[in-house]
Amino acid sequence: MSAPPNRPVFAGLTSAYPRSEELVRATRDLDRGRAGAGAVETLYAASEKEVAALEERLFTTITGGYLRWNDLFRPIAESWTGFSVGPLTRWLETNTFFRQPVLAQPPVRVPGTVAARLPPVLGQRPEKARVLLPGPYTLARVLDNRTGESDGAVVARLGALYAEELAELRALGFGTFQFTDPYLVREPPDGVLETATLDAYRTIDAARGSSTTIVWTYGADPTPALRTLDRLPASVIGIDLTEVEAASLPAGPEGVGLGLGIIDPRTTLPENPVETVKVVREAVRRRRPSSVWLGPAASLDLLPTKPAEQKLLRLADILQALRREGVA
Amino acid sequence: MTDALFPTQEIGSLAKPSLEELRAWQEKVPFVDRLGPSGPDLLRGDAPEALPDLRAAFAIAFLESAGLDRVYDGEARRIEMYEHPIRQMAGFQFLGHVRSWDSKYYRKATVVEPVRLVRPYHLDEFDFVRDHARRGVKLPITGPYTLADWSFNEYYLARQPGWRGRPQRWAAQREFVVDLARQALRPTLKALVDRGCRTIQIDEPAAGTHPDEAALVVEGFNEATAGIDAEFSMHICYSRYEALLPALLEAKACRQWAWEFANRDSGDHDPYAVLRTLREYGDTRSIGLGVVDVHRDPVERPEQVADRIRRAASYLGDPTRIWTNPDCGLRTRRLDVAYDKLRAVVAGSRLARAEFASSRR
Numbered sequence: 081m082s083a084p085p086n087r088p089v090f091a092g093l094t095s096a097y098p099r100s101e102e103l104v105r106a107t108r109d110l111d112r113g114r115a116g117a118g119a120v121e122t123l124y125a126a127s128e129k130e131v132a133a134l135e136e137r138l139f140t141t142i143t144g145g146y147l148r149w150n151d152l153f154r155p156i157a158e159s160w161t162g163f164s165v166g167p168l169t170r171w172l173e174t175n176t177f178f179r180q181p182v183l184a185q186p187p188v189r190v191p192g193t194v195a196a197r198l199p200p201v202l203g204q205r206p207e208k209a210r211v212l213l214p215g216p217y218t219l220a221r222v223l224d225n226r227t228g229e230s231d232g233a234v235v236a237r238l239g240a241l242y243a244e245e246l247a248e249l250r251a252l253g254f255g256t257f258q259f260t261d262p263y264l265v266r267e268p269p270d271g272v273l274e275t276a277t278l279d280a281y282r283t284i285d286a287a288r289g290s291s292t293t294i295v296w297t298y299g300a301d302p303t304p305a306l307r308t309l310d311r312l313p314a315s316v317i318g319i320d321l322t323e324v325e326a327a328s329l330p331a332g333p334e335g336v337g338l339g340l341g342i343i344d345p346r347t348t349l350p351e352n353p354v355e356t357v358k359v360v361r362e363a364v365r366r367r368r369p370s371s372v373w374l375g376p377a378a379s380l381d382l383l384p385t386k387p388a389e390q391k392l393l394r395l396a397d398i399l400q401a402l403r404r405e406g407v408a
Numbered sequence: 409m410t411d412a413l414f415p416t417q418e419i420g421s422l423a424k425p426s427l428e429e430l431r432a433w434q435e436k437v438p439f440v441d442r443l444g445p446s447g448p449d450l451l452r453g454d455a456p457e458a459l460p461d462l463r464a465a466f467a468i469a470f471l472e473s474a475g476l477d478r479v480y481d482g483e484a485r486r487i488e489m490y491e492h493p494i495r496q497m498a499g500f501q502f503l504g505h506v507r508s509w510d511s512k513y514y515r516k517a518t519v520v521e522p523v524r525l526v527r528p529y530h531l532d533e534f535d536f537v538r539d540h541a542r543r544g545v546k547l548p549i550t551g552p553y554t555l556a557d558w559s560f561n562e563y564y565l566a567r568q569p570g571w572r573g574r575p576q577r578w579a580a581q582r583e584f585v586v587d588l589a590r591q592a593l594r595p596t597l598k599a600l601v602d603r604g605c606r607t608i609q610i611d612e613p614a615a616g617t618h619p620d621e622a623a624l625v626v627e628g629f630n631e632a633t634a635g636i637d638a639e640f641s642m643h644i645c646y647s648r649y650e651a652l653l654p655a656l657l658e659a660k661a662c663r664q665w666a667w668e669f670a671n672r673d674s675g676d677h678d679p680y681a682v683l684r685t686l687r688e689y690g691d692t693r694s695i696g697l698g699v700v701d702v703h704r705d706p707v708e709r710p711e712q713v714a715d716r717i718r719r720a721a722s723y724l725g726d727p728t729r730i731w732t733n734p735d736c737g738l739r740t741r742r743l744d745v746a747y748d749k750l751r752a753v754v755a756g757s758r759l760a761r762a763e764f765a766s767s768r769r
Binding site: 098104107110111150151167168170172174175176177178224226301321322323324325346347348349351352355356381382383384386387 | 506
């Protein structure tokens with residue numbers, strides 16, 4: 081198999097962007113009853129526009145920073161039937177937490193609720209928007225399953241619901257969907273759960289149409305999980321390049337894009353563009369993907385705004401270098 | 409230390425009351441007498457410099473009045489558990505706020521030079537607690553692994569050549585943790601022990617974030633406590649403890665695991681079952697058992713607390729090794745809720761104590 085001659089390279093935010101110091105103050109004040117929701121809403125809207133404008137200038141997709149989201153799961157856990165919001169639980173990254181979703185009965189999607197929670201700025205440019213959703217495997221792994229059904233059955237149900245969700249969002253003009261699924265590499269599924277995960281993504285894929293689906297993983301060496309990742313039907317499979325030796329990566333599946341988390345928000349140290357380009361090229365040479373999607377490995381909101389912006393600019397530099405000089 | 413079963417202890421910070429709130433609390437939990445003859449005047453006055461002492465005296469009285477056997481000052485003088493110790497060191501720069509959850513943030517620093525201790529910390533606050541407490545004292549201090557994990561590692565990582573992948577990050581983090589342990593924690597712990605501090609809780613809440621780094625948590629703990637004679641415990645919260653075992657068991661000077669459980673206790677899931685694993689490893693250290701959830705307002709009933717203790721004792725196979733406490737610091741709760749939760753810890757422990765005593769008769 082020969083590598084595609086004109087392999088396109090894209091880049092974009094893959095998760096929440098940090099709230100500005102002004103938003104930090106405002107949300108704290110709201111929390112303590114010292115500010116009204118209206119003022120904070122105005123600030124959110126202005127901040128989302130700023131982030132989206134920066135993304136528009138630098139990248140392929142826009143997110144608006146998902147500044148209002150308290151965690152990745154809340155938009156589902158607070159709106160779909162069967163879910164409630166449970167205890168504060170440590171997330172995979174430094175000093176961050178989420179509210180564990182509790183599933184008391186088989187979940188039922190409530191139409192319109194996910195769309196309503198997307199940053200409003202995305203509604204103005206749905207064709208460029210990257211819609212974030214918690215991957216079905218990760219959601220099933222983190223939730224407190226009280227349904228009496230197996231986790232595999234829950235994953236399958238989530239796959240079906242996400243297929244419906246995609247159909248609804250596609251009708252609104254959205255065309256890029258990222259399933260953030262870090263548990264696929266943190267605790268790779270096997271047996272029944274692996275089958276259920278593959279089935280869930282097949283169900284989602286059947287609803288994909290002409291849209292782009294990205295499965296984004298991070299936070300662990302993806303190598304042990306490639307057995308599963310390489311069989312996931314999706315447009316792009318993302319891995320955390322800061323967690324893996326690029327030279328050890330095997331060839332990837334034909335016709336699938338490669339997502340590479342190359343910006344590490346766990347340090348303020350800026351990435352070295354020369355080294356990064358070299359490692360990206362090595363990964364691409366090994367995996368031979370149809371396209372390359374670059375982004376921050378983990379959530380950029382692990383950083384304060386200033387270093388986050390510096391890292392975004394560095395990501396844009398690396399994107400430009402790869403486009404200019406060729407990815408592989 | 410008490411000989412009775414299920415002694416009770418504090419575990420972390422409390423909300424910081426305003427002067428007005430302190431005046432209101434004085435009615436319910438009298439505390440100004442602990443500050444000597446000038447205490448009432450300090451409470452009546454508006455001198456901002458009096459507030460730290462008032463808050464500390466109040467927190468000690470608050471915890472003792474709730475009935476705890478081991479107390480501290482609710483960390484009344486600390487900004488919080490990360491920023492306060494980092495500000496006693498050189499080599500760091502604070503950059504801005506990052507989100508912990510929802511609208512809760514902390515100010516995060518980056519290490520830009522080798523870690524150096526400017527001055528041992530928590531000494532004055534310990535002196536105050538020692539002089540004003542009427543029960544046993546346990547001092548909480550943030551551990552080196554957590555200080556490193558909650559910081560940005562710039563200096564040590566920049567020393568790694570080439571692409572900074574996992575092996576380079578690990579090596580840099582190890583250097584950082586060990587430097588913090590040797591250069592900052594150890595001299596501080598030594599100074600505290602020299603002042604009479606005998607019971608010290610090393611807080612390592614970050615331990616659960618990267619279970620594959622449990623050995624690093626232990627290395628930091630062992631480096632920090634090396635050669636220091638005190639009763640050390642390790643507090644870890646919101647973690648899958650199974651994933652940290654057996655690596656954690658190599659923490660040599662640790663005499664107690666103080667862990668959170670109640671937060672995850674539900675009809676379908678029994679978080680206390682992990683204690684069975686400790687038993688299987690033959691670990692005989694005591695447990696600081698989290699029996700009330702610190703992130704929700706509803707106050708646990710004493711019977712609920714006693715049930716949690718009962719389950720823990722059955723998994724552990726030895727009730728004499730159990731201390732009871734809240735899951736974590738109660739800082740995010742209103743003081744009236746925190747007080748009721750602490751009372752529930754004490755009442756539930758008493759209930760369980762009576763049950764165990766009668767079953768032995």
